[in-house]
Amino acid sequence: MAIDWYMDFVDTGYTPGKDELVCLYYFEPAEGIGREEAVGRIASESSTGTWTTLFTLPPRMKDLQATAFQIEGNFAKIAYPLALWEEGNAPQLMSGIAGNIFGMKALANLRLIDVSLPAEYITHFRGPHFGMEGIRKMMKVHGRPLTGAVPKPKIGFSAQEHAEVGYETWMGGFDFVKDDENLTSTPFNRFEDRVKLMAKMRDRAEKETGETKSAFINITAETELMKKRAEFLADYGWNYAMIDVVVAGTAAVSTLRDHCSDLGLAIHAHRAMHAAFDRDQKHGITMQFLAKLMRLIGVAQIHTGTAVGKLAGTKKESLLLANLLREQKTEASGNMLLEQDWGGIKSAFPVSSGGLHPGLVPEVLDIYGIDLVLLVSGGIHGHPDGTRAGATATMQAIEAWSEGITLDEKAGTSHELARALEKWGYYRPK
Known part of the structure; x- marks a missing residue:
């Protein structure tokens, strides 16, 4: 019986949709952790995953999972469905893409480099007044x-x-x-x-x-x-x-x-x-x-x-x-x-x-x-x-x-x- 499901969050053949947020991370796995597993853990912890497989998981949850779609050396890109994010809520964005993931033992180092924000997400912010x-x-x-x-x-x-x-x-x-x-x-x-x-x-x-x-x-x-x-x-x-x-x-x-x-x-x-x-x-x-x-x-x-x-x-x-x-x-x-x-x-x-x-x-x-x-x-x-x-x-x-x-x-x-x-x-x- 499977214990974890981190690899379900990795798909290097995936193409993000135009309405998804895309994050670029630098990462270093901890000793004994593979690169793909490490990135899968980032995507999991910052979206719908947890440390173990679950008894009940509605099929629609698959549509809310983050997907790690590009891993090159120590850099990874992860796509996040728009529905994960509350409109106009910057603290909630930080809690997801820059939250618990920094404390994971499976990572020796992790750095959020940038995020590409889709048009539909941006429209809920007012930006500079002048x-x-x-x-x-x-x-x-x-x-x-x-x-x-x-x-x-x-x-x-x-x-x-x-x-x-x-x-x-x-x-x-x-x-x-x-x-x-x-x-x-x-x-x-x-x-x-x-x-x-x-x-x-x-x-x-x-x-x-x-x-x-x-x-x-x-x-x-x-x-x-x-x-x-x-x-x-x-x-x-x-x-x-x-x-x-x-x-x-x-x-x-x-x-x-x-x-x-x-x-x-x-x-x-x-x-x-x-x-x-x-x-x-x-x-x-x-x-x-x-x-x-x-x-x-x-x-x-x-x-x-x-x-x-x-x-x-x-x-x-x-x-x-x-x-x-x-x-x-x-x-x-x-x-x-x-x-x-x-x-x-x-x-x-x-x-x-x-x-x-x-x-x-x-x-x-x-x-x-x-x-x-x-x-x-x-x-x-x-x-x-x-x-x-x-x-x-x-x-x-x-x-x-x-x-x-x-x-x-x-x-x-x-x-x-x-x-x-x-x-x-x-x-x-x-």
């Missing part, structure tokens, strides 16, 4: 990257000090001032105080420059409190809210997407904690899947790395993530990305941040082009002449790239850039 063009129209910025900076140190300033640094950032030509991931509402910098004081400085900067200024103010907290904080932002004329989307979770982000949209707020998604599960190349979940999930839910932008700054990530990975967020149709890329047609889902901005300064700006723009949010923080606040000069130097670096000239050439007529290059040159932080 899209890249909507954000550009809102900010009145065209033909260049959007720019922003975190006051540094990223936590420790009073609300007044934070707002003053923000004012200098805006006056240097930047569009945004950004809270960092661990600044919410601390005893020395309460959320409400920061919102009010930043609004006052924003209005002053807008009046003096004639430019639209904004901020990514962190509302991350319990979900109902996040909703109240979003309302407070709207009351003070803000058009953005920032959420630490990984630690908040897909359920909270889904709720805040709709609430923020009703208030006219875009969501800046900080990816704090992502590397806990995506840095290991053999186990966990990839950043490209996280980025895809967040675009599906509806954030306006999410951090994707720099490739040249202080955080891990290659140029290829950064560009792959950027295109995943920006393009209407994503082409498959080897064992890194599956084909995806986004249908009516709008685009989202990639955000490049982490260890940047004016000397690295051209390299980042070579990778991303102009459709990104460029965050340069320590690299403006550490400028020898202060924050405003640092922001100005960064804008001059952007101009040099747009003009097709070197930074050294530009520095000949741009004092702030020249001073930045004197300090940092083309140094890459480690």
